[in-house]
Amino acid sequence: MQATDFKIVVIGGSAGSFSVVSAILASIHPQFKIPIVLCLHRLKHVRSGLVEGLSLKSVIKVLEPNDKEKLQYNHVYLAPANYHLFLELDGTIALSTEESFNHSRPSIDYTLSSAAYVYREKALGILLTGANKDGAYGMKDIAGKKGFTIVQDPATCDIDTMPRSALQLFDPNLILSPKEIVQFLNTLPH
């Protein structure tokens, strides 16, 4: 796998992940090309605030997509509150109000598995700190399609349930600290 081949980056996280994602978006190269999809567990009744919070330090445009919105280079897409986010073969986003999965809507597993199906070996999945197991199977799906997987080093997590659940299921390509995740992303094309 050549790092230049990635077509999508999906980052999943839950408890404690806001500060990690915020730090990534503040330090990533401003011309980072590959679309980034963020699937973070969030309060379903709070529809605004998270994009604004992430945008404060982000050097890339962060937005909450509408259904059927086309993914663009150099954009960050945050899964909206109370919707699942899937990726379509035509490069668009599909939202869903189907039942919660892993007690979560958006479900990280759903978004990651969808990326695995559509982008296969060109998907990069990153799983961060979190307090439940959501995301573990989605990461395994990406690994199963020969995509690239990075799990946050549990030693650096606020709550390590999420990365540990993933590590019990499969061996990721890399286990990195937040700082190392940024360094890795900045080796990708911009």
Add this chain to the structure above:
Amino acid sequence: MNFGINDIKEITAAMADYPHMDYSNYALSFLKRRLSYLFTQLNIRRKEQFFEWLKQPDFREKVTYHMCVDTTEMFRDPAFWRTLRDKIINQIPEDCENFWIPLAASGEEVFSLAILLHENELSQKYKIIGQSPSIERCRFIQQGKMNARHDDVNQTNYKRLEDQNAYQNYIHRDNGFCLLDEKVRQNVDCRHESFLISTPSEESIGLILFRNISIYYNTRLTQSVFKRVIDKLMPGGYLVIGTKEQLPAAFKEELIEVDAVEKIYKKPGFKQDNNHAGY
């Protein structure tokens, strides 16, 4: 089961041979997981078995039932319901008699509207027409039944909307279901038919709730269903879509956006409406 694109095309083509079962223009990501869910729910192991069973009407009803996506919450997006109650209902055209929910997969959206009308003493004025392609789902709605699993979130949303605790005046538990009180749902008329095939014959439809339905369709079907829905809306009436849905560009000229956040649109009815962006 894990379906590839060719499997999905083959399965939807077989389904489309039967009434109310054309899913060929649904979003691919939806079909992939929904067909997988369907095969699991109905314990189907092979496509060929599915094709054979499709010949049976009872089985087709089960398929239709499971292909519908439950609404999962009453009063989803409480801020929308607040806007509807405080700013829209009193602007509905005077000669409106009907509200329409084109796809009532489960009772939550219909019953939320019924409670809102009841609390505002408007139940006698407006009929709520719901449509469902599944006989069983239609029967549940007509009986006031909802999935009890969603009761907590329903109550929470109601409290966020009304800032009071009257929810239990309307809903009670019965045999594993939540039941909406009969007096609150007297104006609910759920019809077993797919709105993709037939729309209500009533003309005076002043409010259409079409929230989070087109997200399951591809672009082509989305275009055609919006035309179908907007054509049924009376002049001066309101259309509501999901907060993360987009009105197709072709229809943006036909409707006035009155609330960009809650995605509420008005069909111009009078001369003064044409350039008016308020409620």
